[in-house]
Amino acid sequence: xxxxxxxxxxxxxxxxxxxxxxxxxxxxxxxxxxxxxxxxxxxxxxxxxxxxxxxxxxxxxxxxxxxxxxxxxxxxxxxxxxxx
Amino acid sequence: xxxxxxxxxxxxxxxxxxxxxxxxxxxxxxxxxxxxxxxxxxxxxxxxxxxxxxxxxxxxxxxxxxxxxxxxxxxxxxxxxxxxxxxxxxxxxxxxxxxxxxxxxxxxxxxxxxxxxxxxxxxxxxxxxxxxxxxxxxxxxxxxxxxxxxxxxxxxxxxxxxxxxxxxxxxxxxxxxxxxxxxxxxx
Numbered sequence: 001x002x003x004x005x006x007x008x009x010x011x012x013x014x015x016x017x018x019x020x021x022x023x024x025x026x027x028x029x030x031x032x033x034x035x036x037x038x039x040x041x042x043x044x045x046x047x048x049x050x051x052x053x054x055x056x057x058x059x060x061x062x063x064x065x066x067x068x069x070x071x072x073x074x075x076x077x078x079x080x081x082x083x084x
Numbered sequence: 085x086x087x088x089x090x091x092x093x094x095x096x097x098x099x100x101x102x103x104x105x106x107x108x109x110x111x112x113x114x115x116x117x118x119x120x121x122x123x124x125x126x127x128x129x130x131x132x133x134x135x136x137x138x139x140x141x142x143x144x145x146x147x148x149x150x151x152x153x154x155x156x157x158x159x160x161x162x163x164x165x166x167x168x169x170x171x172x173x174x175x176x177x178x179x180x181x182x183x184x185x186x187x188x189x190x191x192x193x194x195x196x197x198x199x200x201x202x203x204x205x206x207x208x209x210x211x212x213x214x215x216x217x218x219x220x221x222x223x224x225x226x227x228x229x230x231x232x233x234x235x236x237x238x239x240x241x242x243x244x245x246x247x248x249x250x251x252x253x254x255x256x257x258x259x260x261x262x263x264x265x266x267x268x269x270x271x
Contacts (some may be wrong), residue, residue: 004182009175013252040224041259043268044191048259052227054198055208057108064107064121069099071125075132076095 003031008038012045094143095132100136102144103128106152108140112224115213117164123155128199149231156195174256191266211261215254222247223254 013031014020015028018073032039062070101226106127112119116245129136130151138144149186200208215223226247240247 003137004178005184006175006182009178009256010252013248013255018227032206037184040188041184044188044259044263045255047191047194047266048255049227050194051200051204051208051262052212052223052258053230054200055205055228057104057201057220058111059203060103060107060124061117061121064124067104068103068121068125068128069096072095072099072128072132075129076098076135 003027003048005031005035005038005041008032009041012042015042016046016049087148093131093138093256097133098128098131098135101130102148105110106148109152109199109224109229110159110226112158112209112212113153113217113221114159115220119159122158123152127152128157146235149225150239153225157221162197166239169258172260174253174260189267192269193261202205207262208258211258215257219250219257221229222250226251227255238249253268 008028011020011024011028015025020028032042059063103124107120107124110123110127111117112122114123127148127184131144131148138147178187212224212228221240222236222242225231225239226233233244234249236242237244237247243252
């Protein structure tokens with residue numbers, strides 16, 4: 001039994017998170033050894049995950065940061081009556 | 085949203101430690117700065133008004149994720165934007181007998197210590213913003229926020245297999261979107 005390239009693409013998430021059953025994993029690895037496009041596809045799938053996980057948080061826009069800080073200070077001040 | 089040593093919470097600390105995280109999660113889910121600002125403001129005001137409840141509360145980051153996701157989903161319903169189906173299904177890129185329909189080109193090797201430049205950050209953010217919403221939510225929570233699939237399922241009312249299915253589609257769409265750029269960098 002062998003896998004098609006499409007089936008390989010469908011299994012990549014389980015392969016990446018280590019939940020692919022052993023027999024499926026063996027079939028997938030065998031396919032990857034003989035199929036250059038799928039090997040590239042798998043590498044770029046992993047690279048996509050790595051790139052996304054490296055995405056830093058952007059700072060707040062300065063004007064919004066100023067407005068938000070002042071709003072939070074006011075909401076947290078002792079004289080504040082919630083809901084008023 | 086990892087927990088930065090929870091201690092005495094003040095409005096100043098809420099702003100410093102949590103505002104960028106809430107803002108970025110909302111921005112990536114909504115794909116819109118103005119809506120993200122509204123959500124950030126609503127969520128953080130809720131926190132500051134309930135500071136007594138949260139003092140010493142280690143579960144604040146988890147609570148913040150949940151409230152931010154709910155607020156973003158509500159903002160989206162309000163906006164009633166429908167953009168599903170705008171992106172091609174990556175699994176259509178195969179022939180009827182299951183082979184790749186076109187060339188699959190390699191990308192340049194990524195360095196071990198990956199530090200994204202401005203161009204790469206913008207490219208990834210644009211690709212995320214281009215995902216259909218049902219895939220974008222799961223993708224942002226799983227691959228950007230790096231939350232467990234079960235937690236994402238609880239937040240979005242999805243089973244774990246449904247989370248994985250959407251995450252996988254989203255990754256394939258992201259791969260296709262990023263390929264245009266990274267293949268060019270190699271050629």
